[in-house]
Amino acid sequence: MSRRTLLRATALGTGAVALPALLTACGSGPGGDSVTLGSNASDPVPKKAFADAFDAYEKTSKKKVKVNTVDHNSFQQNINRYLKGSPDDVFMWFAGYRMQFFAKKGLLTDISDLWPEFQGFSKALKDQSTGEDGKQYFVPYYYYPWAVFYRKSVFQQHGYEVPKTFDQYTALARRMRKDGLVPIAFGDKDGWPAMGTFDYLDMRANGYEFHLSLMRGKESWTDPRVKRVFDLWRGILPYHQQGANGRTWQEAAQSLARKQAGMTVLGLPHPGQQFTAADRADLDFFPFPEIDSRYGQEAVEAPVDGFLLAKKAKNKKGAKDLLKYLATPDAEERYLKSDPNNVAVNDRASTASYNALQKKAADLVSGARQISQFMDRDTRPDFAQTVMIPSIQRFINDPDDIDGLLKSIESQKKTLFAAE
The missing domain is CATH 3.40.190.10 (Periplasmic binding protein-like II)
Incomplete structure (x- = not known):
């Protein structure tokens, strides 16, 4: 969807x-x-x-x-x-x-x-x-909920363990690449899928309150805390599927279903719709890993x-x-x-028909201390669509000019939010 x-x-x-x-x-x-x-x-x-x-x-x-x-x-x-x-x-x-x-x-x-x-x-x-x-x-x-999805059979085949921290997540991605897998399936042709990765990096590094304040235009995008988010992302970007801006989220999810990729950051319905009924039991997820212990994994993205x-x-x-x-x-x-x-x-509503993944999703959200709605729902629609979509796609193509990118975002943000 x-x-x-x-x-x-x-x-x-x-x-x-x-x-x-x-x-x-x-x-x-x-x-x-x-x-x-x-x-x-x-x-x-x-x-x-x-x-x-x-x-x-x-x-x-x-x-x-x-x-x-x-x-x-x-x-x-x-x-x-x-x-x-x-x-x-x-x-x-x-x-x-x-x-x-x-x-x-x-x-x-x-x-x-x-x-x-x-x-x-x-x-x-x-x-x-x-x-x-x-x-x-x-x-x-x-x-x-949004989370990191994977196939249980692939993890079992290679002896992978679910990472709890961002360092473990990065180490797992590095190991997957050595094993011949695309570590993180990634498609951002539609502009919005990469927002989920940004949201989790920001909430894990800076906390839910800062993230929500940033989305509402109350924080500066040139703040060192925001720069750190992009620095973290740049560090793990090489483990993402290349050419993301030309790939749909469906194509990215299909690479997970075909066992070509090891993980992907998406919402529950996205990989679920790309798996056959026979394969769905093999699909699983884990919460996006912890970056700062002050915030742990307490915030969950659940539109x-x-x-x-x-x-x-x-x-x-x-x-x-x-x-x-x-x-x-x-x-x-x-x-x-x-x-x-x-x-x-x-x-x-009855949960009798829930599969294991639905039950796990319900448990994840019910145990969350904070719930975000997704970048393009937590901020102004025009800011999300006309500023953040092209900015994130620009970052994916050229992750080395973070300072210039954030100055551009901040300048456009001031103009849009000043109109409120």
Whole structure:
């Protein structure tokens, strides 16, 4: 489920980037029996899983859900214009800051009246669904942790041990290369996958609080602590798959599945979708290693996906009825039967069908002291897309000019965040 490629803000501002035809809602009238839903679940596994959940709603409600599925990257690239134009009634999006950004712009409908009926959501989930104005705009659906994934059979074959520290991680990568493996599968063609590596390096080296403050524009990117993150990354970059900017995350995950690579840093669904059902039991993960003992491995990257009601929705009554269903344990259970690569957010949803990897993922997140949402969800969308995507890709191509890179990021950050 890739998210986005480089969004050219200047082109968007002048209208040079056209909104894909498929991203224009087909809409129904107010109060009708049909609700339109904008979906970014373009990959086969989640697409079928969502279809199963929507089918269940249609059967019980006798109402129709018209799903408008668009390539994930295209959906994200055009989301701002989509919401300002003729959006679907309900659309898929992300919790936390990414949701708050559009709520603040007045592009979402307040659904605080629905939340008293919701059961099974923790206070933390409610907080992630709440805008800066204290109102709720989001229905959480599932989450998935980021970690270091590997094949158990490959580790067993070579006698590898799971690393606990960054030094051990680097030593393992060095050993894998000697054994003829690509140590770390890596693909950043879509721009966002490498953000997960940055997030973990920063949280492990500088702590969750500093990382979140950096994402919110409150810290300088020229700070020595940020430079150290890139220095650490530069030191291990030679063990990453070369040519990452020309490789998709799917291709990187496939190299892990084919036993050509030893490890990869991704979210739970990403390698899971590239493994066959027969091979899935061989997939495992470990938490990103410790860099500074003060912070250990206590922070976990675990994005939450869910649904929002567009401000310009044509059928708000029908949309709210659908959202009430999507907030139920049944809705999540039906989804997870077809997509075993995510974890339900509703604590009343049954975990009986969870595989070992899902159970381990749930344990990892439940044991975390802090949970981040991912760089492009914890910061301004324009900063993530127009500044950080090209900056990280530039670093991957040329990791030796860290000072120049950080000065450029800081300068652009000041301009964007000054507009708040």
